[in-house]
Amino acid sequence: MLDLYLPIAEVSVSAPLLVVLGAVVGFISGLFGIGGGFLMTPVLVFLGIPPAVAVASEANHVAASSTSGVISYTRRRAVDFKMGAVLAAGGAVGAIVGVEIFRWLLLLGQADLVVSLSYLVFLGVIGGLMLVESVQAIVRRRSGQTTGPRRDRRPVWLYGLPLKVRFPRSRLYISVIPPIALGIFVGVLSAIMGVGGGFILVPAMVYILRMPAAVVVGTSLFQIIITTSLASLLQAGRNQTVDIVLATLLLIGGVIGAQFGARASARFRAEELRALLAIIVLAVGINMGIGLFLTPEEPFVQISGAG
Amino acid sequence: MAFIPPPPEAGPVVSAALTDTSVKVNSSFRGARIVLYGAIYDPRARPSDVVVIVRGPEQPLRIARKTKAAGVVWVNSRPVVFQGAPGFFMTASSRPLDQIAGFGALRRLGAGIDHLAINAPEEQQEETRYGIRDMVVSRLGTDYLDWRRGVVRLKQNAGLYAADPQGVKFVDQGLFRAEIDLPSGAPTGAYTAEIVLFQDGQPVSRRMRGLTVEKVGLERELYLLAHRRPWLYGLASVMIALAAGWAASAVFRRN
Structure with a gap:
């Protein structure tokens, strides 16, 4: 049959299902410039794959679909490599710190709680804010109002900080401190939540760094490749939790889906895309978080890290 | 393997063999069925029951209990480590276990999920690892039974612990066959199958057979x-x- 036994996850799963899942998440990844880990990791856990293996192997899938997507954006000159590198440098530091925090939480037995809370809080807040903003933008446009001049009132602190660097592709001249801090923050979260962090980076680049919308998605994908490749390597090297068969099945679908996603993104308006992403982000956040408030059917849970 | 008949006075003897002593886990592995054949040699041909207990490699297990914090949020309690819970535990028998033997006999053999010995330490013991204390519950502690039931339920839900009261079938006079299903999530390693012959509620003969599950x-x-x-x-x-x-x-x- 088409079921495959995964050598590291040590469970048997349907291979076509994984390819299709990879393709769907890859499409979303290419469309929005997010890794898609926040969607895929919960699904893999639901399929019975041990969470540690799901998180580590998913990083590999995200690296693949982001590579597939980023090349399309590069051709459209829609990647700010300099900004991406700065974000990724912060992300690498954050990921290393985050992996240590995660190990500590695992030992405490509170990893589940922190993961669920992180999903609820970050996805809820970001999804909510993005939904409100994008719906307002859509309503403004539909009601015939001119969108008005782009709000170029950048926060003072962006200009007040030292170590200013020019980012020509983004038409920015700002301190490197905010992007590095953002990278670190996203890196920590990505290690804890098992995600690439695109869902935080995309809105942060738009609303905090005020980067032009055209380069946001490509730049986000570029920085995701670097951090997820590093995360995947660290997970394999330290924890032996990357399942190469699982990752390969997911990325076969993922790289193809990402191509269609990247193409489709040109056909939508930016605010419509953001509204759609906001809804997905909110739904996943609520879904992950709601379990914290419902009386569990089974009061006992097995947690990894024994022995 | 030549069979040497037991001396006439020795009483009933059970003998058994696995049709396959190694389970190969390859990419198409979707679980396996272990088939065991056995025979009872009993000159007096008294009514007999057979119990087959298959144990997988022992794995330390960490579990936590969800408790309500601040009246709203369910959080994990401090984790508890159970040493040496078998990774797989299946009892197959010719009749429901409680009809075959009494509590004491089953408990001594560790036959059936209710009587499974999970090697929690005899005394309260605390380990410190990376500065975080893992409490190991005592066998004697009051909440031990709750936790133990939790372990068993989690394993049962994963299909790793089970009991089949019709898992042993007599195919002919004194000849029986048992089938044990390994789910695809069964751990790899060394397994043992213990075959016990019961007469009048007492174990009268035992056999041990080994089995490996390997990639x-x-x-x-x-x-x-x-x-x-x-x-x-x-x-x-x-x-x-x-x-x-x-x-x-x-x-x-x-x-």
Whole structure:
């Protein structure tokens, strides 16, 4: 049959299902410039794959679909490599710190709680804010109002900080401190939540760094490749939790889906895309978080890290 | 293997063999069925029952209990480590266990999920690892039974602990057959199958048979590579990911 036994996850799963899942998440990844880990990791856990293996192997899938997507954006000159590198440098530091925090939480037995809370809080807040903003933008446009001049009132602190660097592709001249801090923050979260962090980076680049919308998605994908490749390597090297068969099945679908996603993104308006992403982000956040408030059917849970 | 008949006075004897002593886990592994045949030699031909107990390799198990904090949020309690809970535990018998033997006999044999010995330490013991204390529950502690039931339920839900009161079938006079299903999530390692003959509620003869569940072929190579050369393995998987991403992009550009 088409079921495959995964050598590291040590469970048997349907291979076509994984390819299709990879393709769907890859499409979303290419469309929005997010890794898609926040969607895929919960699904893999639901399929019975041990969470540690799901998180580590998913990083590999995200690296693949982001590579597939980023090349399309590069051709459209829609990647700010300099900004991406700065974000990724912060992300690498954050990921290393985050992996240590995660190990500590695992030992405490509170990893589940922190993961669920992180999903609820970050996805809820970001999804909510993005939904409100994008719906307002859509309503403004539909009601015939001119969108008005782009709000170029950048926060003072962006200009007040030292170590200013020019980012020509983004038409920015700002301190490197905010992007590095953002990278670190996203890196920590990505290690804890098992995600690439695109869902935080995309809105942060738009609303905090005020980067032009055209380069946001490509730049986000570029920085995701670097951090997820590093995360995947660290997970394999330290924890032996990357399942190469699982990752390969997911990325076969993922790289193809990402191509269609990247193409489709040109056909939508930016605010419509953001509204759609906001809804997905909110739904996943609520879904992950709601379990914290419902009386569990089974009061006992097995947690990894024994022995 | 030549069969040497037991001396006439020795009483009933059970004998059994597995049709396959090794289960190969390859990429198409979706669980396996272990088939065991056995015979009872009893000159007096008294009514007999057979119980087959299959145990998988022991694995330490960490579990936590969800408790309500601040009246709203369910959080995990401090984790508890159970040492030596078998990774797989299946009892097959010719009749429901409680009809075969009494509590004491079953408890001494560890037959059936209710009588499974999970080697929690006899005394309260605390370990400190990375500065975090893992409490190991005492066998004598008051909440031990609750936790133990939790362990069993989790394993049962994963299909790793089970009891089949019709798992042993007599196919002929004194000849029986047992089937034990291993789910695809069964741990790899050394298993034992213990075959016990009961008469009048007492175990009168026992046999032990070994069984290994091991990865073979590509599954084994990948598993070994991941554990022996983890950085090389990680580098390879990242390379596959980046190459696949680039290849897809190149293919689609041409179209």
